[in-house]
Amino acid sequence: MANKGWDEFEIGAMLRSFEGPIKDIATTHQEDRAYSGNNSFTASVADWRIEKPVFNKDYCIDCQFCWIYCPDISIISRDKKMIGVDMDHCKGCGICVEVCPTNPKSLLMYSEQTDEEQALAAWPAKDTSKADSKGEE
Amino acid sequence: MSEMKKIKNLKEFSTSADRFEGANLLCPGCAHSIIVREVLNATNDDLILSASTGCLEVCTAVYPYTSWDASWIHIGFENGSTAVAGAESMYKALKTKGRLKQPDRKPKFVSFAGDGASYDIGFQWISGCMERGHTMMHVVLDNEVYANTGGQRSSSTPIGSSATTSPAGRKSYGEKKNKKDMVSIMASHGIPYAAQVSPNKWKDMVKKIQHGLSVEGPSFINAISACTTEWKFDPKDTMAITDLATDSLVFPLYEIIDGHELNITYRPKNIVPVEEYLAAQGRFKHLFKDEYKYLIKEWQERVDAKWAQLQRREEARV
Structure with a gap:
């Protein structure tokens, strides 16, 4: 059909x-x-994206906030673990990065052309300037 | 109440298999699909769904694609609720006659509609469904504007909001009428369950959806759906705006059982001034001009009065 x-x-x-x-x-x-x-x-709606989320599993605590708040069913979670991002359906809205509670964030937005390996190698370090504000509950 | 899916925490919830698919054409950062996912994932039962005309319908059924992994129908702007009510009546009739092929499977009937299709155009149809007592749930995705057709005002648009048919300018501060209190109207039908939910409070939302799906009779859910296009904010801020809406009590979360028993289900620890909620959105930008500042004060007073009224109702159980 x-x-x-x-x-x-x-x-x-x-x-x-x-x-x-x-x-x-x-x-x-x-x-x-x-x-x-x-x-x-x-x-696929991959061509909608200007920025893509890159997932760094070293910092991920599997809180699943990104899974519940993803509007495009693009956060893949299996057996209570966050596995990765479905790049065919991600529209690059950036909600997952905003709701990520870890420090440094385990998801960050990079421009679509950025190489994932390079982004992971240059991941920002822990931000100590606002240690006792958000995400420490 | 029938047996429902057990969801203790978010990790457990995340094992759900979504029945709503990606590559729908909703805007990046649209809260509609967050709400739909939370509703569909709240149950493992079979679903019979409808969507009235609106963003959700046009974006999830673009020829030749469907984004729904369950029975789904769209007819018109006004009659999404009655389509589902009809299916429910047929189900009941076949069950009575013993003609169901799988009588042990108990489907849930849910209709989705935007605020335009619920507050205005489909109002009479929904009222009919509630009055006739079909065992169904009506979910309103309340983005306070006709977002699908270019941002015209609906009767859900709040005072001071700039919509395309009530634009702010030199002579006007935008929408002049206040938002209709749909939950109270629906609860006045004496239905078993009516509630306001917000996608950022997922646990509260899932609890309410499960309550609504498990009662015998109609239930009504009003969900705030932040619209990046018409509320004019950055797509990544959808959840932040929704947080502001619930924490400033602009959108209080409560439920009304059997039309009289009101429970407030979320009390923010720190109540945020309404000004912060308004300032975060482009549609209220003009309110921060000197001549319209008084409207912000009125907003705060209105929200405080509503909150006081809800608390009084909760106490008095009326």
């Missing part, structure tokens, strides 16, 4: 999210789902 033109599309037709039977979608993670070509998961 994904390849049909607008005039071939039947009135009242349904867009199927999945190919084949899915027993319990609420307990099936994305990697185990058989997405159909009509699911927006198969599309």
